[in-house]
Amino acid sequence: xxxxxxxxxxxxxxxxxxxxxxxxxxxxxxxxxxxxxxxxxxxxxxxxxxxxxxxxxxxxxxxxxxxxxxxxxxxxxxxxxxxxxxxxxxxxxxxxxxxxxxxxxxxxxxxxxxxxxxxxxxxxxxxxxxxxxxxxxxxxxxxxxxxxxxxxxxxxxxxxxxx
Amino acid sequence: xxxxxxxxxxxxxxxxxxxxxxxxxxxxxxxxxxxxxxxxxxxxxxxxxxxxxxxxxxxxxxxxxxxxxxxxxxxxxxxxxxxxxxxxxxxxxxxxxxxxxxxxxxxxxxxxxxxxxxxxxxxxxxxxxxxxxxxxxxxxxxxxxxxxxxxxxxxxxxxxxxxxxxxxxxxxxxxxxxxxxxxxxxxxxxxxxxxxxxxxxxxxxxxxxxxxxxxxxxxxxxxxxxxxxxxxxxxxxxxxxxxxxxxxxxxxxxxxxxxxxxxxxxxxxxxxxxxxxxxxxxxxxxxxxxxxxxxxxxxxxxxxxxxxxxxxxxxxxxxxxxxxxxxxxxxxxxxxxxxxxxxxxxxxxxxxxxxxxxxxxxxxxxxxxxxxxxxxxxxxxxxxxxxxxxx
Ligand SMILES: Cc1ncc(COP(=O)(O)O)c(C=O)c1O
Numbered sequence: 001x002x003x004x005x006x007x008x009x010x011x012x013x014x015x016x017x018x019x020x021x022x023x024x025x026x027x028x029x030x031x032x033x034x035x036x037x038x039x040x041x042x043x044x045x046x047x048x049x050x051x052x053x054x055x056x057x058x059x060x061x062x063x064x065x066x067x068x069x070x071x072x073x074x075x076x077x078x079x080x081x082x083x084x085x086x087x088x089x090x091x092x093x094x095x096x097x098x099x100x101x102x103x104x105x106x107x108x109x110x111x112x113x114x115x116x117x118x119x120x121x122x123x124x125x126x127x128x129x130x131x132x133x134x135x136x137x138x139x140x141x142x143x144x145x146x147x148x149x150x151x152x153x154x155x156x157x158x159x160x161x162x163x
Numbered sequence: 164x165x166x167x168x169x170x171x172x173x174x175x176x177x178x179x180x181x182x183x184x185x186x187x188x189x190x191x192x193x194x195x196x197x198x199x200x201x202x203x204x205x206x207x208x209x210x211x212x213x214x215x216x217x218x219x220x221x222x223x224x225x226x227x228x229x230x231x232x233x234x235x236x237x238x239x240x241x242x243x244x245x246x247x248x249x250x251x252x253x254x255x256x257x258x259x260x261x262x263x264x265x266x267x268x269x270x271x272x273x274x275x276x277x278x279x280x281x282x283x284x285x286x287x288x289x290x291x292x293x294x295x296x297x298x299x300x301x302x303x304x305x306x307x308x309x310x311x312x313x314x315x316x317x318x319x320x321x322x323x324x325x326x327x328x329x330x331x332x333x334x335x336x337x338x339x340x341x342x343x344x345x346x347x348x349x350x351x352x353x354x355x356x357x358x359x360x361x362x363x364x365x366x367x368x369x370x371x372x373x374x375x376x377x378x379x380x381x382x383x384x385x386x387x388x389x390x391x392x393x394x395x396x397x398x399x400x401x402x403x404x405x406x407x408x409x410x411x412x413x414x415x416x417x418x419x420x421x422x423x424x425x426x427x428x429x430x431x432x433x434x435x436x437x438x439x440x441x442x443x444x445x446x447x448x449x450x451x452x453x454x455x456x457x458x459x460x461x462x463x464x465x466x467x468x469x470x471x472x473x474x475x476x477x478x479x480x481x482x483x484x485x486x487x488x489x490x491x492x493x494x495x496x497x498x499x500x501x502x503x504x505x506x507x508x509x510x511x512x513x514x515x516x517x518x519x520x521x522x523x524x525x526x527x528x529x530x531x532x533x534x535x536x537x538x539x540x541x542x543x544x545x546x547x548x549x550x551x552x553x554x
Contacts, residue, residue: 156210158201
């Protein structure tokens, strides 16, 4: 990978709002070169999406999250893709992953209440033909999300001057 | 009644002769001020990577709190030896050619004490890290100053070095990538210096603590030059590359005779480097490369940002290729380095170290460490822009 491209991606991965001007200053490029590079990264699908990590609790929106483990049976001529697609189309489902190990698929689901989430799983997921069984784990607290620590402890102070 | 006592008379002449550090004075100026943005810090703003800290904690839980070999943990020396073989094809025997020290600071001190006879001349290339001249003086040597220049992007050239060599010259202290200029040497520069070193039968004490912070090209250890391994004491450490300043860990690599004599001093003055830090260092070498490279890429971006910033606000700044310092020229404002930085501190609350602290050759320049957060760097440039605009 080109070093400049790596820099651009690392900057954006950290801060999706970094402007071409800002990125240019950090990479010894012109803003125009940066914009072109980003456009290309978007076109080719390297950059999938720009998103924001929000602590909804702080504005009183107490979403409930749960991790759901699914064991599935595959039907003839069908891979995991088919079942994953069925599942990820529900807007309640925030992520879908195929796993190695005891379970096959792991989901994160978001709802307004525990009841909400439990009913969603019981009605929409557990009833799917391919789903053998489900295990629902409610999230009690999120400490780190996508590489971002949500409740950072106080920073350590350095001396203002040193050799 | 017994006569009163003036304790100052107990202070040795040799210590009295060490000039006070200009950085220390600045430290006093800063203390007590609020809302200060500091580009005056010679250490990473990163915390030691967690896997390293975690390994240290684990070792403490296990109760690994004993002395180690005077030379340092054998596993650490083995890993250092392997690391330098892998990186540069350098072959240092872990049993006899490596000494683990309490930071590069200690290594500088004992390297000089191990090789300098009273009155020997030691060449120090300035602008330079502030410890070298005092360390030479305390070792009983005579520092001889050689200056690098902006026009050479602060690389040491043979032309500059040659006239400083006399029959009394014992050693040269080199530091590339350089604190405070950020300069690195090209292979040709180094070969020219090596020729002189061989011709005049000298020793090189090469402080390569910023080795891993090389942004353009690849670092070249002085000892990797043809015929230079026996003539080089290579000093390095974990403070900068792995953000481990407070852990106090460094090392020296040199010929067995020199390492043994350094160990003679080290065993009585230090006994051994702290074991917790040695365990952390071992973890850093084994598993720290990704984190280290991530930090280096981050510095690299800040480097571009700050250099462009200085040039935009009218402070001429060459692009440093190593370490984490930019060294803009402020002389064009009509102020001296120290006037500039004192006023900058008092009027805009930005700390940057005046270049003359690092030797006369640094006059007119300012050392600005970009091992600070992007927010601070942005604010610092904005404030300096206002300051320069108001002059
Ligand atoms: C050139 C140079 N050498 C040595 C040191 C000290 O390093 P250590 O923390 O390993 O004692 C520093 C620290 O600023 C430095 O800049």
